Amino acid sequence: MQRLIRAGLMFGNLFHVASPALVERYNRALKHLTGQTTKLTDFYVDISGYSPEVGEELGDDAYLNHAGVNRQFILLSVEQRTAPLLNTKFSTSKGILQRFIAENEAALFALTAKDAVAGELVNSVYDVSTPARLFDIRTVRVEADTTGGTVRDAERLGEMVSRFRDTPEGWYDDVLIAEMIELAGKTGDVVRNPVRLKQMSFEQRNFWTAHFGGLYVFQDVEHPAVIAPGGAPDGLPVDYAFDATQPNQIAHFLRLNGLVETIVEARGINSAAILRQRMDFILIDAVADEGVDLGGLTRADLRRLARRHADKLPPEFHSLGQLVNWAENGGRFPRIDSDDPVYFYTLRAADTPDAELVNMLLAELAPKDIRQLYICHKDLFYRTYARWPDAKKGYVVDFLTREYQVDKAGVRDALFGHEASMAPPAPPPLPKTGLPRQKKKPPPVPDRIADVGPWGAVRRR
Structure with missing residues (x-):
């Protein structure tokens, strides 16, 4: 594998965690999520914050993905969005993380300037001990906050500000004002610079999973099926x-x-x-x-x-x-x-x-x-x-x-890639009193394909 690594074909484009500040933030997030820390001072992470070097040090390649479900993640920079996802268990995970970073880029840029953002791709399944459990996964929800709870505190401060404004006695509530001042010292001015992450969830109906030898699950199609190239498991x-x-x-x-x-x-x-x-x-x-x-x-x-x-x-x-x-x-x-x-x-x-x-x-x-x-x-x-x-x-x-x-x-x-269709746009609907519209003729098919069909009939066994 060294040849692949040297050519940039394996572990390429990972995010480099090299500065003491980034390592310290990573350790805070790692401790928050797993109760562990790393002694390394220089390592690389993928889009989810997983590091092969940290995995080797801890003796656990799944330290952010226990049981292969509900993957946890650590974001130190929005630059991680261009990194690959290693040890993939579900084909949808990388796309979800990329969407989450893109949709929250400004907020994440501000949050990661001072702290790491730790989170989880949450679904209703906590283990996939049986193949049937895969079909209980309907949606994946993204939950994230800084290790210091900045987003949570900002939401709480926003509620306090609303109560202060809407309640006539707000000016006389010394306890409320003191709590607002204390939280504002952590979060900054949430009125002028709101700090919030979008609540995002994604459907997971058609996907590949590494579990059970590799399964392609197609549920959201007209004729559902599972393709298991290595052999379909029971159940x-x-x-x-x-x-x-x-x-x-x-x-x-x-x-x-x-x-x-x-x-x-x-x-x-x-x-x-x-x-x-x-x-x-x-x-x-x-x-x-x-x-x-x-x-x-x-x-x-x-x-x-x-x-x-x-x-x-x-x-x-x-x-x-x-x-x-x-x-x-x-x-x-x-x-x-x-x-x-x-x-x-x-x-x-x-x-x-x-x-x-x-x-x-x-x-x-x-x-x-x-x-x-x-x-x-x-x-x-x-x-x-x-x-x-x-x-x-x-x-x-x-x-x-x-x-x-x-x-x-x-x-x-x-x-x-798929080239845009060359067909002209559909004409506007005819008035009810007009002549009935003629059916559009299908585009001509090359003679050789028309003679034999693209591949002939697909035979059933």
């Missing part, structure tokens, strides 16, 4: 649960709910280039154990590797090659259905609110695409990376450093 309170041995059912579920589209159908992307790159990844995976030097490979080098090791190439390589030939040269359209091992390599998430979750699932179903695996499912990428031959590790680190790190936003947009 799931749903009618349908599919694992990696049931690609037909998974494909049918994704299509039925409109969650995916084929790469060749997607607008605004270079589908042939994406598919050809995936061919390269499959080729590298096939020859990594053959003692081949994988450093600095050109397109000509990759072609020579494919010819020299043709007997090692899996069916996925040849199926993608036929699809690229169709896209670039107008060759015969290959029939690829969900029984084909390359099927999930030809998909990406459709433009839905759950696109990020769906791309995460597709990365697990098509794990040889190392770029998508790294971008969409880092936890799985790191576990898989540890098992690769050294030659493949070197190739992957070099590729990601060269092709992804230099323009992360551009790569993500090229792979997963």
